[in-house]
Amino acid sequence: MLAAPSRSARRAPVGGFVARVLGAGPTGALAALALVDAGWSVELRDPLSAEALGQRRRAYAFTQSSRELLERLNLWALIEPQLIPFDQLQLWDLGADRVVAFSPADLAPRQARSGSSAIGWIGRHDTLMPLLLRCLAASDAVRLQLGPEAVPDPEASQRVDLVIAADGPNSATRSRLGVGSWRRTYRQACLTAEVSLRGAVDTQAWELLRPEGPFAVLPLGERRFQLVWSAPTGRAHQLESLPASAFLDRLAGVLPDRFQIEDLFDQPRAYPVELLIAHRLHRNGTLLVGESAHRCHPVGGQGLNLCWRDVAVLHQLARRVTCGQLSLRRLGDAYGRRRWPDLLLTLLATDLLVRIFSNRSQALLPLRRLALGLLARWPRLRRFSLAVMSSGPCAIQGSAPE
């Protein structure tokens, strides 16, 4: 059982500015903790109970940008022991038959200096969420309202200084504000399953680029791995409904020979993959944060890290409001200005990766071989690519190839 931080350790000045956070998923929960760290009081609402919030079976790949945020919030020491670090990332284009290995030597100097030799970390939702919820429950500055009765009529709610909409991709808050969104469902769905594998190492993560879609193999420790298998939608749903033995047969058929599957630990689940971007990131004192504002293909494990980079910007701006360096009125505009470049470039980059690598076009093969060949041979290009994957396209000063 994990120890929750003591009340005094997480106490923030109560009073001052008050925010209401709608949605206690991984984005809303961390946004609430970030606001508390910035000196705000927070009311956090979700129609799900604490137990239901912690129950999803999925694992996230965390990048350096998420580590940096957790460090700033003094949460890293608490969360890191629950994460599985990996110090090698193997990018394998099976169509072009090229492999590129990223190692800690490819980290940007700022990240290498941090004393961490990990490129990234894998964390399970069902260990991460209870920990975040315990931190929230331990804070005097948070009023947690969880369960079906926690989402009363927003018109009847007490006024607060700021509303954070972290209520996911089908955000009711976004609709209520009249903020439109641009969304496109990929023809691929994503299938997740937890397996044990021979031929894979606990400190290595793999992104296999297959013609039918990317396939991630993420270490969970003790030879267990989370598979994130993108496949055409119909096939993904068919695979999801297969009995375990038939599913394992299909899996063995698509994995390279070096991986041998030993066991399946859960029922594989398929979920739709879409590109979503809201037309605006704020309106009438409400900010859209996380998947209520954007969603991207899981290739490269960007999704939740991108959500948490929203939280990182919210944290900085909320602190400036607390210190009187930014007026509350201008917070929404400042948030939008800071978030648009990262959001648009990350969504574009993940979409391009899928378009270029998820196909059987012979015409693209020379380009793919050239790109991966250059990456394999040119350390500066690897460092640049890893910095983009780790911290987003807008945080790559000092890592661009000369």
Ligand SMILES: Cc1cc2nc3c(=O)[nH]c(=O)nc-3n(C[C@H](O)[C@H](O)[C@H](O)COP(=O)(O)OP(=O)(O)OC[C@H]3O[C@@H](n4cnc5c(N)ncnc54)[C@H](O)[C@@H]3O)c2cc1C
């Ligand atoms: C089935 C599935 C499997 C996935 N698997 C993976 C994976 O393996 N790896 C990975 O990296 N990513 C995965 N993802 C994506 C990942 O879950 C998202 O990136 C992440 O959950 C986004 O967090 P969020 O907090 O922004 O949104 P969500 O996690 O969607 O949280 C939104 C919260 O808002 C609450 N809410 C809804 N309406 C209201 C309301 N009106 N008022 C208040 N609260 C409300 C919901 O109950 C929910 O708790 C998966 C997604 C799905 C759907």
